[in-house]
Amino acid sequence: MHSPLYVIVRFELKNGEIDQLIWLIRNFFREEVSQFPGFISAKLHRNSEGTILINYATWESAEHFQKFIAFARDSERSKQIQAYKPSQDRVFEISL
Structure with a gap:
């Protein structure tokens, strides 16, 4: 059995960039990522x-x-998001 993988991506932004990035990420997840096998949330x-x-x-x-x-x-869309550097x-769950 595989452990879930938790991926944390952090963006440090300049003032005024966040709304455009949120829009890009939401559309990317809605249209591409959510359809990919193994994606949970x-x-x-x-x-x-x-x-x-x-x-x-x-x-x-x-x-x-x-x-x-x-x-x-x-x-x-991924390339556009990556432009924000x-x-x-990647974090793995540890079972207790």
């Missing part, structure tokens, strides 16, 4: 100043996420 979090945006996504496994990454390299962490 995603949430967006922003700070009150509008300079930090965090995308928290859950995948069935690291393998599913890796297949998605290969697919996303060719996605125009996100940092990324």
Whole structure:
């Protein structure tokens, strides 16, 4: 059995960039990511100043996420999001 994979993507933004990035990410998840096998869910979090945006996504496994990454390299919307220079962490659940 695979452990779920939690992917945390952080964007440090300039004033005025957050609304456009949220729009890009929402459409990307709605139209492309949500259809991909192994995707479970995603949430967006922003700070009150509008300079930090965090995308928290859950995948069935690291393998599913890796297949998605290969697919996303060719996605125009993914390239637009990558222009905001996100940092990324992958976190695995630990069973108690």
